[in-house]
Amino acid sequence: MSSTAARVLAPVGTAGKLFAFGLDVGRGLFRRPFQLREFLQQAWFIASVTIIPTALVAIPFGAVIALQVGGLIKQFGAQSFTGSASVLAVIQQAGPIATALLIAGAGGSAIAADLGARKIREELDAMMVLGIDPIQRLVAPRVLACMLVAVFLNGMVSVVGVAGGYVFNVILQDGTPGAYLASFTALAQLPDVWIGMVKALIFGLIAAIVASYKGMNAAGGPKGVGDAVNESVVITFLLLFVVNFVLSTIYLQVVPPKTG
């Protein structure tokens, strides 16, 4: 009986530990000295593993949205709003989601693998024994780097996605360049950009915290590191899509849509 209860409640315990770890990280973020060097190195590293895949994902993402929305909107006879619709879709949804996928899949997995390898080689223990808190020394700079890079990636996805949408709409769907560009501001508004950036920031935070948590709790040799990476990517994906849903809902409730 008690073992069944323990098994059922285990995920709650894990969630609690993850949350506690998040609070520890939050405290670590404000503890001096700030690890500037580690932060810059990590930001550069995460950017270098995510930029190209993100750009490559953004182009088809923008194109698919343009094709889908373009086709739909044609049936309504509202071609002149194609640009606006695809901007909305890319900036509000596609940007943060593509960012989330790449930050979790490329950045997060790299962080989990790195910290996991350090954990099983006892490097983290050695660091603690040398009187250095790995959360402050290693995790905090990674979390900040991940957040920073996520915001930039979001910007890049937005630009590349909109540009991709433009190309496909104008070339494949015989849209007019002028109408596409002119309708940008018809439905989209500035808060759409803000929410995209806020989402990216939060996604970066979650991805880095989950990856660090899983990496620092890897156990059982090289296989444990593999498991940690795998779990961190899966958990991050799940969390990010849920959080995306919640944020989108709140945003759509709070910020009134622009009316033509």
Next chain:
Amino acid sequence: MGVDVTVNNLTKSFGKQLIWADVSLTLPAGEISVMLGPSGTGKSVFLKALIGLIKPDNGSILIEGTDIASCSEKELYEVRKLFGVLFQDGAMFGSMNLYDNVAFPLREHTKKSESEIRDIVMEKMDLVGLLGAEFKLPGEISGGMRKRAGLARALVLDPEILLIDEPDSGLDPVRTSFINQLFIDLNAQIDATFLIVTHDVHSVRVVPDQIGLLYHKHLAMYGPREMLLSSPEPVVRQFLNAQTVGPIGMSEEKDADQLAAEKDIQLPALPPIPLQLEPSNGIPRRSQRPPGEWCRLNGVTPPPGSFTKEAEHASGSQQG
């Protein structure tokens, strides 16, 4: 110079599996202690508990008035500055070369200039015989070198307590002898409290001042070297002389049948107690005692041939 480490009734289990219970001992300040035990008796867990990496279920570990088992995270990081720890595989930071690894604690904890750091790092690298390998990465060197580099890193902050996890695993006998001599010389030089975890019987016989034996989930015996080496206690005797006859089996304890079959076999006579290693400069260590002192004071007759030059090699022929 060196501090006492007092352990009281320490108990640790992982889930339902008990590792050890009620371990109580005091590592005397400035002395070299060795913790022995068959594989898998939680020697490394004990060492990790001493530095607060593993929280024990019960008991206390007192170092300069701080109880590591129950103190706050902040106090723990403070107390840890007294420690130098050599992990089994050296635990070098894989992304840094040896020089940066050894310099790491200095850069993090002190405001020394780079040239001062360089002097200290080079001195410690020289001490462990790694001059010339400073700019290699940990992945590019052998296990023995990693271990020595780990020792250099453990030494840079002039620790009061040095914990060493299996210094001899993966080292050849010559290097093991060198590293044993190094521990003795270091102890003479810095007077720190040493705890070495090992199961190399030869090292145990000649290096420490105190020996402890973890066996069957408890501390079987802890005391001066001569006390354990002259002890008739079957477990201690079997382990310190690396014999198959005795209560320790291949997997932890022997069963009743096996013990019954062995009961007529006489335990081989205790081999002579060897002389303790002395510092290579000939100046005795502060904690060093004259050979045979403990036996004399406690009225124990050491095995014949003890405390002579020949005794050092006699233990090797006793195996089997």
